[in-house]
Amino acid sequence: xxxxxxxxxxxxxxxxxxxxxxxxxxxxxxxxxxxxxxxxxxxxxxxxxxxxxxxxxxxxxxxxxxxxxxxxxxxxxxxxxxxxxxxxxxxxxxxxxxxxxxxxxxxxxxxxxxxxxxxxxxxxxxxxxxxxxxxxxxxxxxxxxxxxxxxxxxxxxxxxxxxxxxxxxxxxxxxxxxxxxxxxxxxxxxxxxxxxxxxxxxxxxxxxxxxxxxxxxxxxxxxxxxxxxxxxxxxxxxxxxxxxxxxxxxxxxxxxxxxxxxxxxxxxxxxxxxxxxxxxxxxxxxxxxxxxxxxxxxxxxxxxxxxxxxxxxxxxxxxxxxxxxx
Amino acid sequence: xxxxxxxxxxxxxxxxxxxxxxxxxxxxxxxxxxxxxxxxxxxxxxxxxxxxxxxxxxxxxxxxxxxxxxxxxxxxxxxxxxxxxxxxxxxxxxxxxxxxxxxxxxxxxxxxxxxxxxxxxxxxxxxxxxxxxxxxxxxxxxxxxxxxxxxxxxxxxxxxxxxxxxxxxxxxxxxxxxxxxxxxxxxxxxxxxxxxxxxxxxxxxxxxxxxxxxxxxxxxxxxxxxxxxxxxxxxxxxxxxxxxxxxxxxxxxxxxxxxxxxxxxxxxxxxxxxxxxxxxxxxxxxxxxxxxxxxxxxxxxxxxxxxxxxxxxxxxxxxxxxxxxxxxxxx
Numbered sequence: 001x002x003x004x005x006x007x008x009x010x011x012x013x014x015x016x017x018x019x020x021x022x023x024x025x026x027x028x029x030x031x032x033x034x035x036x037x038x039x040x041x042x043x044x045x046x047x048x049x050x051x052x053x054x055x056x057x058x059x060x061x062x063x064x065x066x067x068x069x070x071x072x073x074x075x076x077x078x079x080x081x082x083x084x085x086x087x088x089x090x091x092x093x094x095x096x097x098x099x100x101x102x103x104x105x106x107x108x109x110x111x112x113x114x115x116x117x118x119x120x121x122x123x124x125x126x127x128x129x130x131x132x133x134x135x136x137x138x139x140x141x142x143x144x145x146x147x148x149x150x151x152x153x154x155x156x157x158x159x160x161x162x163x164x165x166x167x168x169x170x171x172x173x174x175x176x177x178x179x180x181x182x183x184x185x186x187x188x189x190x191x192x193x194x195x196x197x198x199x200x201x202x203x204x205x206x207x208x209x210x211x212x213x214x215x216x217x218x219x220x221x222x223x224x225x226x227x228x229x230x231x232x233x234x235x236x237x238x239x240x241x242x243x244x245x246x247x248x249x250x251x252x253x254x255x256x257x258x259x260x261x262x263x264x265x266x267x268x269x270x271x272x273x274x275x276x277x278x279x280x281x282x283x284x285x286x287x288x289x290x291x292x293x294x295x296x297x298x299x300x301x302x303x304x305x306x307x308x309x310x311x312x313x314x315x316x317x318x319x320x321x322x323x324x325x326x
Numbered sequence: 327x328x329x330x331x332x333x334x335x336x337x338x339x340x341x342x343x344x345x346x347x348x349x350x351x352x353x354x355x356x357x358x359x360x361x362x363x364x365x366x367x368x369x370x371x372x373x374x375x376x377x378x379x380x381x382x383x384x385x386x387x388x389x390x391x392x393x394x395x396x397x398x399x400x401x402x403x404x405x406x407x408x409x410x411x412x413x414x415x416x417x418x419x420x421x422x423x424x425x426x427x428x429x430x431x432x433x434x435x436x437x438x439x440x441x442x443x444x445x446x447x448x449x450x451x452x453x454x455x456x457x458x459x460x461x462x463x464x465x466x467x468x469x470x471x472x473x474x475x476x477x478x479x480x481x482x483x484x485x486x487x488x489x490x491x492x493x494x495x496x497x498x499x500x501x502x503x504x505x506x507x508x509x510x511x512x513x514x515x516x517x518x519x520x521x522x523x524x525x526x527x528x529x530x531x532x533x534x535x536x537x538x539x540x541x542x543x544x545x546x547x548x549x550x551x552x553x554x555x556x557x558x559x560x561x562x563x564x565x566x567x568x569x570x571x572x573x574x575x576x577x578x579x580x581x582x583x584x585x586x587x588x589x590x591x592x593x594x595x596x597x598x599x600x601x602x603x604x605x606x607x608x609x610x611x612x613x614x615x616x617x618x619x620x621x622x623x624x625x626x627x628x629x630x631x632x633x634x635x636x637x638x639x640x641x642x643x644x645x646x647x648x649x650x651x652x653x654x655x656x657x
Contacts, residue, residue, distance in 0.1 A: 190592070219600065
């Protein structure tokens with residue numbers, strides 16, 4: 001099966017304009033990332049703020065052009081498409097955002113918001129067809145069709161995120177990039193939205209990229225998990241293997257830091273937090289990206305950057321001191 | 327109005343809330359966001375107040391701090407250290423706020439003055455409330471910054487808030503709030519905007535220093551994991567009312583209220599078995615509206631019964647545990 005989404009040695013960065021004495025330069029944010037996603041599968045991307053996970057999401061949408069490497073949509077490279085072909089192909093890639101209300105134009109009714117992708121990707125549709133598709137999309141995300149006449153400010157956060165999802169699925173995409181889709185929602189609503197995404201995946205064979213800082217949420221929805229630190233993949237593994245044992249000390253530290261509603265377990269974790277902060281992505285350390293905070297760091301870690309290596313059963317890790325899993 | 331806590335219990339506690347309500351006037355109407363909350367807090371105790379958006383959890387803290395918006399008004403009593411915070415004149419309240427009551431917020435940037443050096447902002451409280459000379463106050467500020475593990479504290483004290491990362495700013499806030507060794511720290515979602523590893527650091531630090539200074543904490547949060555990490559007791563708030571209250575340990579292992587049980591079940595876990603669907607609470611949290619005679623959770627409750635048209639009182643159901651639900655028969 002052809003993966004619906006691939007990244008090969010993808011490096012993405014931003015240009016920093018020069019000044020009177022400073023030369024313009026390019027700051028790489030995401031470096032040498034490899035991804036392969038099959039239909040119906042979810043890749044969870046986990047990392048802390050500034051690790052490049054949102055930039056990676058936008059690069060996978062080809063909203064940012066890569067500095068090096070390539071993105072492939074069902075085997076096709078968007079960089080080699082003519083503008084017209086690229087525009088048509090964008091229908092297969094959709095994105096939903098963290099702040100669901102900010103992602104919707106406040107002056108448009110939901111009917112207009114939802115019909116915009118159809119106007120772009122399927123301009124041949126009649127007005128009635130568009131209305132039917134809008135009603136269908138609303139129902140699919142659990143909203144009644146009479147929401148079509150409403151405006152974004154009339155929605156709760158959970159309803160607004162459902163509208164964001166309806167807008168993403170209305171053009172029948174193959175992949176949805178979900179950029180922190182539940183972290184702004186109340187706990188009782190988060191679970192509803194995660195369930196909805198999983199239902200839609202099963203019905204439509206969607207592939208999802210689920211970007212989140214929350215390892216507990218990622219665990220429920222993902223088939224594969226990728227941990228990023230300062231723009232690089234430090235670990236990638238099938239879900240169950242990853243949660244059973246993390247190869248990279250940063251991945252282990254992230255999991256350890258998630259507070260769980262279990263008093264006995266949490267009391268034991270008191271005072272065990274990892275000291276320090278990650279260095280700025282503008283000044284990455286010469287060695288391992290995690291060396292400044294890693295409890296196991298040795299001299300080697302501060303001078304030589306460990307490469308991402310395979311450890312069997314689809315597992316990869318980038319640490320000098322990984323013991324091969326049994 | 328029902329009196330839910332006997333007045334005689336109130337004097338042994340650092341803080342006793344008695345039928346505390348918060349109303350907001352708007353248009354020609356009134357919205358009640360906190361509805362007859364009664365709670366007590368002992369010296370040095372850490373109480374978590376858990377709720378979703380619209381539960382009134384932040385407004386409860388604002389009411390204690392005298393920080394309600396101009397159309398807001400708090401009724402009831404909040405006895406703190408022998409004085410009723412709700413009826414204190416502004417000057418007297420200022421003395422309490424600077425010396426024995428501090429607050430930290432979710433976004434430290436809104437609470438820090440962007441034009442003033444961190445050290446000066448910290449020293450201010452000591453100069454005004456404890457009458458320390460400026461040099462001594464600055465030295466103390468720098469010592470406290472070091473205590474919250476801000477690297478190179480003497481130099482950091484000369485920096486401005488924008489020069490710090492989010493996690494560092496929150497540590498600066500903690501330093502500022504605990505510098506005067508308050509008896510009570512009100513913390514409104516202090517770690518929600520932080521990364522998990524930084525959240526763990528900040529929670530550790532808050533608890534450590536509070537233990538040193540003997541400060542009690544009321545921590546408002548939506549995260550039951552955070553409650554488990556640092557709280558002794560927890561109160562679950564919904565639609566402005568306390569649904570259940572008790573020791574963190576028994577509340578999280580054996581919640582009784584359908585809402586508390588739902589919250590716990592919907593919290594995604596790292597260890598529990600993976601189910602095809604996450605458990606959910608149907609519907610959305612209640613937002614605004616007039617005070618209801620019924621239980622505010624009833625429209626979302628799977629155990630709803632006719633009796634729920636009347637909000638049950640909060641009553642004792644076990645050691646230190648209180649519940650407001652018709653489900654549980656009286657012991």
